[in-house]
Every structure is written in structure tokens, then in C-alpha cells.
Amino acid sequence: xxxxxxxxIGGAPLVGKTxxxxxxxxxxxxxxxxxxxxxxAIIALTTEQSHPHLxxxxxxxxxxxxxxxxxxxxxxxxxxxxxxVWPAVKKIIMNHxxxxxxxxxxxxxxxxxxxxxxEMGQVASLWLVASPQVFEQRVRQESEFFRxxxxxxVFIRKFIDRSTICNDNLRxxxxxxxxxxxxxxxxxxxxxxxxxxxERMFGNEL
Numbered sequence: 318x319x320x321x322x323x324x325x326i327g328g329a330p331l332v333g334k335t336x337x338x339x340x341x342x343x344x345x346x347x348x349x350x351x352x353x354x355x356x357x358a359i360i361a362l363t364t365e366q367s368h369p370h371l372x373x374x375x376x377x378x379x380x381x382x383x384x385x386x387x388x389x390x391x392x393x394x395x396x397x398x399x400x401x402v403w404p405a406v407k408k409i410i411m412n413h414x415x416x417x418x419x420x421x422x423x424x425x426x427x428x429x430x431x432x433x434x435x436e437m438g439q440v441a442s443l444w445l446v447a448s449p450q451v452f453e454q455r456v457r458q459e460s461e462f463f464r465x466x467x468x469x470x471v472f473i474r475k476f477i478d479r480s481t482i483c484n485d486n487l488r489x490x491x492x493x494x495x496x497x498x499x500x501x502x503x504x505x506x507x508x509x510x511x512x513x514x515x516e517r518m519f520g521n522e523l
Contacts, residue, residue, distance in 0.1 A: 320345065320419070320519070321414075321419075321438075321439050321440055321441040321518075322413055322414050322418075322420070322439040322440070323410050323413045323414045323419070323420055323421075323422065323437075323439060323440040323441070324341070324345075324420075324421045324422075324440075324441050324442070324443070324518070325410070325421075325422050325423070325427050325432060325440065325441070325442040325443070326338045326341070326421060326422070326423035326427075326442075326443055326444075326445065326514075327423070327424070327425070327427035327428070327429070327432070327442065327443075327444045327445070327487065328425070328444060328445035328447075328487065328501075329425065329446075329447075329452070329480045329481075329483040329484035329487060330425055330476075330479070330480045330483070331452055331456060331459075331480055332445045332446070332447050332451070332452070332480070332484065332501055333445060333455075333501055333507065333510065334424065334425075335351060335423055336507045337445065337507055337510050337511055337514065338351075338421045338422075338423035340507055340511045341421055341511050341514060341515070342421045344511065344515070345419070345421075346419075347418075347420055347421050348418060348419070348420045349420065349421045349422075349423070350409065350420060350421070350422050350423070351422075351423055351424050352402065352406055352422065352423070352424025352425065352427065353424055353425075353426075355402065355405060355406065355409070355424075356371065356398070356402050356426065359371055359402065359405060360372060368401065370397050370398060370400070370401035371398060371401045371402060373394055373397060373398050374394070374398070380468075380472050383471075383472050383475045383476060383479075384468050384471050384472055384475070386475075388475055388478045388479055388482065391475065391479045392479055392482050392483060392486075395425070395479070395483065398426075399425065399426040399428060400428075402426050403426065403428065403431055406422065406424075406427065407431070407435070409422065410422060410435065410437075410440060411435075411437070414437050414439040415439070425483070427442070428490075429442075429487060429490040429491040429494050429496050430490055430494065433494045433496065441518055442496055442497070443497050443498075443499050443514050443518070444487060444491040444496055444497065444498050444499065445501050445510070446487060446488045446491075446498050446499070446500060447484060447500070447501040447502075448502075448503070449477070450503050451501055451502070451503050452477050452480045452484070454503055456473055456476055456477050456480075457473065497517050497518075499513055499514055499517060
């Protein structure tokens with residue numbers, strides 16, 4: 318099977334996209350891009366007036382933002398930002414798929430319904446999903462970031478709940494579109510997940 322020029326790795330925050338994408342890129346000798354980095358680059362070149370949805374969370378303390386807003390609001394804000402950055406993500410996918418070097422693009426800004434509309438033979442996608450226990454485990458391992466606020470448990474709980482809701486929404490959307498899901502178990506190591514991703518894409522051909 319011919320390798321796709323673009324491989325997309327989507328999933329909710331802390332499901333392991335970045336680690337898996339980097340390891341996968343190293344094995345396939347692809348370059349690798351995070352949509353989070355792309356968002357930060359765009360923010361540096363735009364203003365709140367020109368691109369308000371991309372600047373939605375600028376000048377806000379992450380911890381205070383989580384503590385003071387409902388989980389529904391946190392999910393909605395993320396969806397707005399992801400929609401706003403999609404044209405830039407799509408441009409990168411199209412360019413690498415048609416003209417330039419192979420690349421793996423990973424990030425929460427990848428949306429199953431948008432990816433399914435690309436209809437490009439040079440693009441493949443994988444969607445990492447997990448149980449709530451995985452997000453609980455990983456959030457509580459990120460001790461420094463989550464424990465530097467007076468309302469630590471509120472912050473942790475809302476971050477986990479947001480990730481779980483986004484994960485469930487992605488699982489449903491990707492499943493409905495017959496896009497390949499990769500289940501991340503609590504005990505799964507990054508190399509094991511990469512092996513499974515390669516198997517899903519190429520079978521025993523690599």
C-alpha cells in the first residue's frame with residue numbers, strides 16, 4: 318500500500334496525540350506539525366479585532382478560565398476556536414497532499430466532519446479515543462500545572478470533564494463517518510499505540 322502524504326492524528330486534550338504523532342513521524346520519516354503551534358503562530362500575526370474567535374482565550378489565566386466557566390462553555394469555546402483555525406489547517410493539508418513533503422498533523426483542531434469532506438486520496442486520518450479513566454489518570458499526573466491554584470480540584474475536575482465530553486463527541490462523529498478509531502487504554506504505552514496506528518493504516522505491509 319502506498320503511504321499517504323498526509324496523516325492526521327486527532328483526539329481530545331491529553332489523549333496522547335502529540336507523543337504518538339512525533340513517534341509515528343520518526344518511524345515514517347515525515348515532518349510533524351501541531352495545530353496548537355499553528356494557532357499560536359496565527360495569533361502572533363493577527364489581532365482580536367481581525368480574528369476574534371482565534372483570540373478567544375488570549376489574556377486569560379487558564380486556571381481561572383476553567384474555574385469560573387461551566388464545562389458546556391469550555392467545550393463551546395474550544396469548538397469556536399477549532400472552527401476558526403480550520404481554514405489554515407486545511408491549507409496545510411492540501412499543500413502537503415498535493416505538492417510538498419509528507420507530514421503528520423496532530424491536534425484537537427482536527428474535526429472528523431471537516432476531514433471527511435476533504436476527499437483526498439493522499440490524506441489518511443486516525444482518531445485517538447479513550448475512557449474517562451485515561452483522562453483522569455493523565456490529568457493527575459500533570460501535577461505542576463494542575464496544582465498551582467487554590468481551587469485545584471475544581472480545575473482538575475473541569476479539565477477532565479471537558480476532555481471526556483470532547484472525546485465522546487469525537488468518537489461519535491468519527492464512528493458515524495467510518496473514520497478509523499484507535500482506542501487508548503489506561504496501560505497503553507506510546508510505542509504500542511504507534512504500532513497499532515501503523516497496523517490500522519498499512520496492515521503488515523510495513
